[in-house]
Amino acid sequence: MNAVVRLLGVVLLWPGLVAAQTDRPITMVSPFPNPGGGSGRVFAEVLGRELGQPVVLMQRDGAAGMVGMRVLATSAPDGLTIAYTAMTPLVVQPHVVRDLGYRPEAIPAICNVAENVAALVVRADSPMRTVADVVAAAQRGPVTYGSAGTNSLPHLGMARLQALTGGEMVHVPHRGDPAAVTETYAGRVDLAAVSVAAASAMVGSGDLRIIAMMGRARHPEFPAVPTVTEQGVAMAQQSFAGLYAPPGTPQLVLDRYEAACRRAADDSVYRRSAQVSGVVVTFMSGRELSAMVAEERRNAGLALHAMGVQPQ
DSSP states (O other): HHHHHHHHHHHHHHHHHHHHHHOOOOOOESSSGGGGHHHHHHHHHHHHHHHSSSSSEEOOGGGGGHHHHHHHHOSSSSEEEEEEOOOOOOHHHHHHHOOOSOOOGGGEEEEEEEEEEEEEEEEOOOOOSSSHHHHHHHHOOOOEEEEESTOOHHHHHHHHHHHOOOOOEEEEEEEEEEHHHHHHHHHHHHHHEHHHHHHHHHHHSSSEEEEOOOSSSSTTTTSSSBGGGGOOOOOOOOOOOEEEEEEEEHHEEEEEEEEHHHHHTHHHHHHHHHHHHTTTEEEEEHHHHHHHHHHHHHHHHHHHHHHOOOOO
């Protein structure tokens, strides 16, 4: 009887294994614009070389990542579709949207690739130079800030900052980090809570300035910029980007992807691209990423509940 069960398991796994080992192109869904500040595209190319198959990036952004994750969740678990995404649609959205169109806990993690360190960014000529300046301005009157969208992780971080410090901080959601960066440079919002990757080019050109990192540690490319916590407010908001597969993808296929992901994350071409883009390469196994996402989902739920947010 056990032999029959094992044989049946092999038969059921076989379609996915065959698909994963052909030269057919792999679709990498990107639920957010310009993934990894451009380094996501380079990662797709390097991953394709490691797998021996072309990896084609497909943009499906919108609704803070939900659009792209719905595409992933409804794709066949044949090894030919994966997603490169930040944690927002798996960590935050389950607490604010009643009908996601997918079950976050059913989406298997392949590996973590990078940390998209978020930051508070202002125009170079802004009078705000520290977190204390932002707080003081918000207490005098409304301060507007842009983000990648409602319930994005940077938005959640800013809501937590406001809850801790008071004042009036008005959120202006955008469709992705690049739009929030552009609106900040144009002066239509006072600051942006976005990934360093999205802002690094304009910071490098002197058009924008980073006043605080929102993560637990300083960014290696901007070591002089302190974190929010270092500036006196005990708040950190992390954001990691990794690879995920459709529900039901066979474990052997996930293992093959994880091994290729580990090699790609260590590739010198990708690491140079990540450095230029302001992304911090941070590899985690699928098991480690799954545990971290589950923990962050619980933390986000507690924070959103404290803010009075209910699923709609």
